[in-house]
Amino acid sequence: MLPTEPAVAVAPDSHIRAKLVVCRAEGSGDSRVCREFESALVDTGATHTTISPAAANALGLGAGKAVESRVADGRKLDSRIVAAQVCIGDPTKQGEAVCVDAPVTVLEGARPLIGQSTLRAMKAQLNVAAGTFEVSGRVAKRED
Numbered sequence: 001m002l003p004t005e006p007a008v009a010v011a012p013d014s015h016i017r018a019k020l021v022v023c024r025a026e027g028s029g030d031s032r033v034c035r036e037f038e039s040a041l042v043d044t045g046a047t048h049t050t051i052s053p054a055a056a057n058a059l060g061l062g063a064g065k066a067v068e069s070r071v072a073d074g075r076k077l078d079s080r081i082v083a084a085q086v087c088i089g090d091p092t093k094q095g096e097a098v099c100v101d102a103p104v105t106v107l108e109g110a111r112p113l114i115g116q117s118t119l120r121a122m123k124a125q126l127n128v129a130a131g132t133f134e135v136s137g138r139v140a141k142r143e144d
Helices: 053-059 116-121
Strands: 008-010 016-024 034-042 049-051 065-070 076-089 097-106 125-127 132-135 138-141
Touching (some): 016 049, 016 053
Antiparallel strands (some): 016 076, 065 076, 076 097, 125 132
8 A cells, every 4th residue: 555545454255444643633632632443344335434332432522412322233322423633544654544524423332433424525436346445545455
């Protein structure tokens, strides 16, 4: 992968994993607090990027808005939506991340995943047939 590409891998089964960094939104504290997730699933069926309550608490993301989330198996679970900065790649290195302000769902038992609100804001495009995933003009190809 070139240094200017986000840390993204398209697996042979077309599952996409990316380095996800979630930061407390600007203006919500005196210092920037971030949490890195090395291999988050890019989930085109998820509405929002999702993290666990422990991760949200470590970031100091606050209470947010209480909502009910429907998960892949159809269950409805209590969750909350918080504002955060979401990055694919390493935001501490120039040119190695794409970052947007996006809502994040905080859900008990959640594994980190990157959902549509973040993907749309990043202008991400997935081409399963070609095995590519593009984020703001940067392309990752399937590892055959």
